[in-house]
Amino acid sequence: MNDDQLLRYSRHILLDxxxxxxxxxxxxxxxxxxxxxxxxxxxxxxxxxxxxGHLTLVDEDRVDLTNLQRQILHTTQSVGQRKVDSGRQTIERLNPDIRITTLACRADAATLDSLVSDATVVLDCTDNFVTRHAINRACVAHRVPLVSGSALRFDGQVSTFDARSPDSPCYACIFPPDENFEEVACATMGVLAPLVGIIGAVQAAEALKVIGGLGKPLTGRLLMLDALSMQWDSFRAPRQTSCPVCGDASHSPPHTA
Structure with a gap:
């Protein structure tokens, strides 16, 4: 680290x-x-x-006026821009010393397979189960830690899944891909603006803990927030040996006659 970095990050460095x-x-x-x-x-x-030091942002959408109530990467002047381009501008103003890669595309299986293999940690900030499961499969395949969050109306949840640990569940252990979960979005249900900030901040803290080897991440626990009562609950989320993604059967050699 140079002198400027030692000063910029001094409040972190002061932490034992x-x-x-x-x-x-x-x-x-x-x-x-x-x-x-x-x-x-x-x-x-x-x-x-x-x-x-290196952030990769993946999002295929453009900034819409309805996003600005909660998506603080973007401003009124960003409306119509690709979200990754608007996000890059905000991040560069915040910290010009880091590297930013942007991809304005859908996070499909092939894209994720390429990107996840090069990541230290992955953060799922999406809003649909298909993409969530694709991210989870790539993280399990490449043994890369995943921090997953979600927020809708007044309810949020976050957990950390670490495929490097044999005891860690994966996202599919809690939300099996073959179950029919109701797909809802804030575009139809709404979301309290600060809720995404709270859950996103927890995700960021979890990612730093994973990267730095700090404390005890939320591996094996699902943290849930009811923002109306500001009540946090934590539930154990054990690994499922029958999980089709990370379970014992998924790693078994194929049957041959």
Whole structure:
């Protein structure tokens, strides 16, 4: 780290649990952020401010006026721009020393397979189960930690899945891909603006803990927030041996006659 970096990140370095060693790990890390909307906004801004050296933003959408109530990466002047381009401008103003890669495309299986393999940590900031499961499969395949968050109306949830640990569940252990979960979106149900900030900030904190080897991440726990009562609940989420993605059967050799 140079003198400017030592000053910029001094409040991290003052923390005994972080110090220069973990801050250097932040600088050396690559965080893949899928989704540059309500959750991706605080995630990207906090990771950039914290000095995560390489951020990759993936989002195919453009900024719409309805996004501005909660998607703080973007401004009124961003309306009509691609979200990844607007996000890049905000992040560069916040911390010009980090590297930013942007992809204005849908996060399909092939794209994720390529991107996840090069990431230190992946942050799922999307809003649909198909993409969530595709991200999870790629993270399990490449043994890359995944921090997943969601927010709708007044309810939020976040968890960390670490395929490097044999005891860690994956996203599919909690939300099996063959179950018919109701697909709802804030475009039809609404969402409290600060809720995505709260959940996104927790995701960013979890990512820094994973990168820096700090504390105890939310591996094996699902943290849920009811913002109306401001009540947090934490539930154990064990690994399922029958999981089609990370379970024992998924790693068994194919049957031959």
């Amino acid at each position: 649990e972080v110090g220069i060693e973990a801050q250097q790990r932040f600088l050396d890390a690559h965080a893949l952020i899928v989704g540059a909307g309500g959750l991706g906004s605080p995630v990207a801004m906090y990771l950039a401010a914290s000095g995560v």
